[in-house]
Amino acid sequence: MKRGAVKIPDKCSECGHKEGVICKIADIEKDILSEKKGSNYYKKGQVIFYEGNHSNGLYCIYKGKVKISKLGEDGKEQIVRFAKENDILGYRSMLSKEPYHGTATAMEDCYVCMVSKDRFNQVLEQDAKLSMNVIQLLSKDLRNAEQLLIDVAQKSVKERIAESIIKLERTFGLKEDGKTLDVILTRSELADMAATTTETAIRTLAQLTEEALISLNGKAILIENKSQLINIAGIYD
């Protein structure tokens, strides 16, 4: 897919997406956001923003999948979250005037809009509902981060890999066959997600395949026994 293959609307009110934080505000406010809006194409693997850099706006994904990761001291990466179309990125650093807490990397070719800081703040002041939405979003992210913390602290690698697969399914869904995860990760990314090493991730995938809970097709992962996978993952909600 080349740049230009996808047409990004100039105005947020014409975006067509429904579920995002921005989607729920009034059209007139969307048009305020859209003034000075930029849009960019990011090739697979390209970094959208780096941990530690300063924010000058807010990103909203029009199309594509993005991972948000943080580096430990020794340079090992931890994936803390994913984002896909509709999702906004970088709002936290923008609001708290701090450097980015994580690095956002395109997992596939992406189209991303950029809203200026000033415009967003302007709408935020006008619209109490938007700030409530932001609070809700932060709450959700915080809840997820704390859950991941408990998982890493208390679950075994096998449980975490099983959970990661279920999370991927819930975030990105399945392909038409109803089994294949609709996202491609490297083994190393899966390891970064489950907080383990590449080798252990591979061995654990082999073990889950052995037990017929999943199957593998190159990098693609197929869910063969979802309920048992959920069971192993220890997910109850």
Next chain:
Amino acid sequence: MKRGAVKIPDKCSECGHKEGVICKIADIEKDILSEKKGSNYYKKGQVIFYEGNHSNGLYCIYKGKVKISKLGEDGKEQIVRFAKENDILGYRSMLSKEPYHGTATAMEDCYVCMVSKDRFNQVLEQDAKLSMNVIQLLSKDLRNAEQLLIDVAQKSVKERIAESIIKLERTFGLKEDGKTLDVILTRSELADMAATTTETAIRTLAQLTEEALISLNGKAILIENKSQLINIAGIYD
């Protein structure tokens, strides 16, 4: 310390604390919050609210130390945060209308005020600055949670125990001698904080004592070589 030994003001405007989220709003708004405000005494070890229960207000600590923890599946506890005078608790569940994400337990005898949900929401709608403060607070909590996640995922137990000690010092400070942490934790609580077992926490404390970085006096922990401790913990800020 018995109930009644401490006098809690009836109004937030007379509270005297300066640093909390609530402290920074106007007196007139504080008085709105104070209508229907309750205040309670919690004995050491008593639970202020339980994970999973529903929120009907916001807690603000007038005096005392509180731990916020979450349970894993197998019942093992993870301390995710501490709170002390000035700090507010339970606002997240209140705002997002979800059950409490964690359990708050008094680590020593505490005096805690309770602000009604309605009053808080009322002020929140009036005062854009308060909602911004809440956003900042959530951002900070999220940043801390993600940092803790990286720590648990990537640091050794020794590093995490060292870091826990430094965090305790930064949160609760030292006694008059300039060395003793001004907070008492059981070994098991320290383990729950550093995401390890009681036995390993004890062995690690012994090791740090051996290396003359800390010393122990019953349950109390004395910092003997702070810079080296920070060094081991891998804290750079």
Next chain:
DNA sequence: CGTCAGCTTGATTACTTTCAATTGTTGTGG
């Protein structure tokens, strides 16, 4: 002064990481 909870120590076990080597895949330039 007995009891109970929390602390401490030792020994063993299990899980993961690390290191090393090999094979497989992909993208690129000629």
Next chain:
DNA sequence: CCACAACAATTGAAAGTAATCAAGCTGACG
């Protein structure tokens, strides 16, 4: 389109770290 370089996946073996299990020990408190 092929060859090659670079990167990703896989497998095996060894080493380490921390959890678990099992006993004493200690100190606070009625």
